[in-house]
Amino acid sequence: MYKGITIVSALVAAIGFVAAAQAEIITFENPPYTLAALNGQDGWTTNANSTVIAKPATFPESAGAQSAWLKPVDTTIFNTSRGLAGADFADVTQFSMLYDFNVGSANGPYQEIILGTSDGLNIIHLGVESPLNQTYTRLYAFDGAAVSFYATNIAGKRHAFSITATISFATQTYDLTLIDLADSSVYSVTGYQFQNTVSLAQAQAGGRLLFDVGFRGGSAYVDNVSIVPEPSSLALLGCGLIGLLVYAWRKRK
Ligand SMILES: [Ca+2]
Numbered sequence: 001m002y003k004g005i006t007i008v009s010a011l012v013a014a015i016g017f018v019a020a021a022q023a024e025i026i027t028f029e030n031p032p033y034t035l036a037a038l039n040g041q042d043g044w045t046t047n048a049n050s051t052v053i054a055k056p057a058t059f060p061e062s063a064g065a066q067s068a069w070l071k072p073v074d075t076t077i078f079n080t081s082r083g084l085a086g087a088d089f090a091d092v093t094q095f096s097m098l099y100d101f102n103v104g105s106a107n108g109p110y111q112e113i114i115l116g117t118s119d120g121l122n123i124i125h126l127g128v129e130s131p132l133n134q135t136y137t138r139l140y141a142f143d144g145a146a147v148s149f150y151a152t153n154i155a156g157k158r159h160a161f162s163i164t165a166t167i168s169f170a171t172q173t174y175d176l177t178l179i180d181l182a183d184s185s186v187y188s189v190t191g192y193q194f195q196n197t198v199s200l201a202q203a204q205a206g207g208r209l210l211f212d213v214g215f216r217g218g219s220a221y222v223d224n225v226s227i228v229p230e231p232s233s234l235a236l237l238g239c240g241l242i243g244l245l246v247y248a249w250r251k252r253k
Contacts, residue, residue: 025063025224025225025226026044026084026225026226027062027063027064027066027224028044028052028066028223029063029064029065029066044068044083044084044085052068052069053067055067055221055223059100059160059223060098060100060162061181062098062223062224063224067098067100067221067222067223068211068221068223069220070219070222083208083209083210083211083222083225084209084225085208085209086208087208087209087227088229089203089204089227089229090200090230091168091170091200091230092168092170093169093228093229093230094165094166094167094226094227094230095115095124095164095165095166095167095209095226095227096162096163096164096224096226096228097163097225097226098160098162098163098181098221098223099160099161099162099221100159100160100161100220100222101159101160101220101221102219111127111129111220112125112126112128113127113163113210114126114209115165115167115210116198116208116209117202117203117205117206117207117208118205118207119206121196121197121206122194122195122196122198123174123194123195123196123198123203124141124165124167124174124176124194124195125141125142125195126139126141126142126163126176127139127141127142128140128159139161141176141192142195143192143193143195159182160180160181161178161179161180162178162179162181163176163177163178164176164177165177167194169198169199169200171191172193172194172197173191173192173193173194174194175190176188209225209227
């Protein structure tokens with residue numbers, strides 16, 4: 001009886017692990033996007049500055065024929081496009097998306113993607129810009145008040161990136177990998193600090209993926225957006241336990 005209960009407990013832990021590990025990716029098919037499918041609680045919203053459209057021919061390989069198009073209404077001012085609300089977070093959370101941008105040629109155009117909370121606390125602050133009076137385009141990430149550049153010249157390349165970040169609330173850091181889809185070059189940082197101190201509780205209370213797009217030129221497309229809370233170490237322990245039980249059961253037979 002005791003062994004039976006243990007096996008049931010391990011099974012429950014394993015099921016929990018599988019549920020937590022399932023990635024739900026927003027592919028923006030069948031516009032407008034309305035399905036509450038990301039961890040059962042997402043809500044992609046569009047406003048005057050964003051909509052869901054057919055994927056441009058230049059868009060990188062991704063699921064389906066639709067993408068979210070973030071567009072400027074007035075290229076002389078800062079526009080904010082709100083994206084995914086109610087994202088679920090765990091101690092370790094993986095965020096990924098495809099990002100295809102064109103910053104245009106107006107003075108000082110830039111765009112930013114922010115993964116943060118509804119309280120305005122930024123976890124990841126990632127951007128692309130063509131600095132005023134400069135001829136190059138660069139990618140940057142904010143780390144507190146500082147700005148760090150891990151690619152200083154991406155001009156002349158296809159401006160489409162695969163972005164993956166693994167966020168740790170325990171250490172308040174994230175690992176970030178960008179793959180340039182034009183030439184497969186990889187930019188990565190590890191152990192990068194959150195821009196703001198954000199506890200797991202704060203993120204769970206106000207999780208929101210903001211496409212805070214500072215349009216002063218150009219436009220952007222996003223696709224395959226996912227935020228996946230990774231399984232807890234306890235659930236992993238359950239999986240290890242079930243493996244041991246199966247081994248013991250087979251040995252007895
Ligand atoms: Ca799509």
